[in-house]
Amino acid sequence: MENYTPSPAVKQTLSQLKALPCIAKALDFLKEDTAPTLKQQIELAKIPAPTYHEKEKALAFCEALKAEGLEDVHLDRFGNAIGLRRGKGAARVIMEAHMDTVFPLGTKLEPRIEGSRVYLPGVNDDTSGLGSILTVIRALNAAGIETEADLYFMGTVEEEGMGGLGGMKKHMSENSYDASISIDGSGFGTIVYGGTGIRTCEINFHSGSGHAAGAFGKVANSLNAAARCVAKIADLQVPPDSGTIFCVSNFHAGNDAGIHAIVGDSQIKINYRSHRQDYLVALHEQIMKAAQEACDEETARWGCETVTWDTVSYVDIPAVSQSADIPLVQALYTVIEDAGLTPKFAVGGATNCTMAINAGIPAVCIGSGGTGGGAHSLDEYNDDTDRHIASGATLLLLLMMAGVAGETAPLAEKKA
Numbered sequence: 131m132e133n134y135t136p137s138p139a140v141k142q143t144l145s146q147l148k149a150l151p152c153i154a155k156a157l158d159f160l161k162e163d164t165a166p167t168l169k170q171q172i173e174l175a176k177i178p179a180p181t182y183h184e185k186e187k188a189l190a191f192c193e194a195l196k197a198e199g200l201e202d203v204h205l206d207r208f209g210n211a212i213g214l215r216r217g218k219g220a221a222r223v224i225m226e227a228h229m230d231t232v233f234p235l236g237t238k239l240e241p242r243i244e245g246s247r248v249y250l251p252g253v254n255d256d257t258s259g260l261g262s263i264l265t266v267i268r269a270l271n272a273a274g275i276e277t278e279a280d281l282y283f284m285g286t287v288e289e290e291g292m293g294g295l296g297g298m299k300k301h302m303s304e305n306s307y308d309a310s311i312s313i314d315g316s317g318f319g320t321i322v323y324g325g326t327g328i329r330t331c332e333i334n335f336h337s338g339s340g341h342a343a344g345a346f347g348k349v350a351n352s353l354n355a356a357a358r359c360v361a362k363i364a365d366l367q368v369p370p371d372s373g374t375i376f377c378v379s380n381f382h383a384g385n386d387a388g389i390h391a392i393v394g395d396s397q398i399k400i401n402y403r404s405h406r407q408d409y410l411v412a413l414h415e416q417i418m419k420a421a422q423e424a425c426d427e428e429t430a431r432w433g434c435e436t437v438t439w440d441t442v443s444y445v446d447i448p449a450v451s452q453s454a455d456i457p458l459v460q461a462l463y464t465v466i467e468d469a470g471l472t473p474k475f476a477v478g479g480a481t482n483c484t485m486a487i488n489a490g491i492p493a494v495c496i497g498s499g500g501t502g503g504g505a506h507s508l509d510e511y512n513d514d515t516d517r518h519i520a521s522g523a524t525l526l527l528l529l530m531m532a533g534v535a536g537e538t539a540p541l542a543e544k545k546a
């Protein structure tokens with residue numbers, strides 16, 4: 131985005147904050163707290179937490195929130211771990227990171243340290259976000275900072291894969307905030323302020339079945355219908371430059387014992403995405419139309435029975451967008467620049483911030499700082515070198531939105 135300029139009021143809020151002695155104290159604290167944070171992050175990442183199995187890690191995160199003096203620490207009815215750092219009630223600001231990982235139960239979770247890197251599945255995505263939350267709370271406490279807004283800190287379930295940002299979606303369906311800051315992964319400097327729409331669905335095709343020879347011509351073949359559908363999907367055209375993609379990622383039909391059998395049930399799975407919700411909806415309709423046409427053609431080919439289909443939706447994340455001019459985005463831009471980096475605007479995104487935006491809450495997603503790599507692989511690592519720079523910027527962003535009691539006005543606007 132060329133010529134992006136945050137408003138003078140937003141810049142002034144940051145200057146005011148940075149002039150406060152308590153802020154200098156908090157920023158100093160963050161430098162000292164990098165090593166203890168990493169230690170705590172490793173302990174949390176050692177707890178298995180594949181999507182839908184986050185409870186043990188959630189309880190450990192609750193204990194960590196309690197240890198920092200948060201109020202009302204609990205698991206919400208969806209399993210998200212949340213606590214309150216009470217301010218003066220001027221607004222409600224939430225900061226969250228997800229607890230779940232892509233690693234199944236039984237994955238060896240032993241840290242391996244090489245130089246400044248810690249290799250451990252989940253240590254970066256997104257236990258580094260949980261670490262950032264805890265160090266920010268400690269910095270607020272160490273510097274005795276009271277806020278105008280009430281601060282909520284949350285570890286979220288069901289972000290990854292089949293979870294489909296479910297923990298955040300469910301939490302936001304029952305709770306209201308005036309600003310939401312997600313922390314996911316390490317890369318700091320990119321502004322995620324929208325969300326790519328993502329859908330995953332299964333289509334099942336049903337026909338009669340029987341012996342490859344004996345039933346030939348007497349029944350249709352669900353596998354043929356599925357294949358016809360895949361061929362139609364393969365030929366779909368999508369609008370360019372809109373992040374619109376599709377992928378038939380799964381095809382299940384038949385088995386080797388039935389190598390000479392007509393298959394009665396066949397299944398495909400499709401993952402499709404777009405930065406624009408109208409494109410995503412149009413693509414969805416085309417895929418469903420392809421399924422119907424495939425069944426019609428297979429039915430007509432044999433003329434002896436009707437091939438049918440049904441569909442199951444696994445992930446349905448809407449495409450969302452916000453103006454880049456909202457105070458939260460301006461504030462994030464300002465703190466990234468202040469940290470000596472050049473802010474980059476992401477197009478779309480696949481983070482929990484999508485679900486906050488979808489619920490009408492101004493939201494961004496940022497990285498926890500340092501560096502990381504190997505996300506979603508067993509070679510995932512986190513390197514916390516210079517991480518305090520991002521932690522400091524995160525603290526400043528939070529305080530720009532929440533306001534320091536008696537000193538700065540919160541940029542988060544309390545909903546009427």
Ligand SMILES: [Zn+2]
Pocket residue numbers: 228255256289314315
């Ligand atoms: Zn993540």
